[in-house]
Amino acid sequence: MRLSESVFFIFFLSAAIGLTGCQQEGSAEKAGQKIDQAAEKAGKKLEETKASLGAAADKTGGYIDDSAITAKINAEILSDPLLKASQINVTTTGGTVKVSGVVDSQQSVDRAMEIVHSNQNVKAVENNLVVKR
CATH class of the missing domain: 1.10.287 (Helix Hairpins)
Structure with a gap:
């Protein structure tokens, strides 16, 4: 009602x-x-x-915030020249961002983490990125 x-x-x-x-x-x-x-x-x-x-x-509001965080990080990863060819998956739950996938170098991992940490709404990060050898 x-x-x-x-x-x-x-x-x-x-x-x-x-x-x-x-x-x-x-x-x-x-x-x-x-x-x-x-x-x-x-x-x-x-x-x-x-x-x-x-x-x-x-x-x-929590769901909207999580979706917005994920969308913003995904957009920044896709627009980054170092990461755009990478297979990176991003999910956010309760402000905790989980990043997984395969990248071609440690530099790519570091850049992805910079992007995630630059978002002010991120409370915690779970990095599951793997460097392809």
């Missing part, structure tokens, strides 16, 4: 409970208490919904 639908539902429920309370025998005080209770429940539900949406947004 979307946030706006949740808020509308909670408001409608509060109003219904309030009207029901006014029709029953008793003072307006009882009706007010029921409205207060419904509003409190509605507020709690709204906070739970906000927290849930925030967690989902954070998780999605």
Whole structure:
């Protein structure tokens, strides 16, 4: 359920409970208490919904960040004259970049690592590059 639908539902429920309370025998005080209770429940539900949406947004943001890191590193590797003919695979999970594949020299390994480390969003690097002999 979307946030706006949740808020509308909670408001409608509060109003219904309030009207029901006014029709029953008793003072307006009882009706007010029921409205207060419904509003409190509605507020709690709204906070739970906000927290849930925030967690989902954070998780999605992580995937987007990892994809962006991978794409940027791949683009830089492909545009580098020393590395463009190499078979280098890059994956990123939680900011940790894993680089694997075969290159033709230690200089190529070093250059690939320079590119990876130059990305400010990289938290850790796992180098699995192999020099072809």
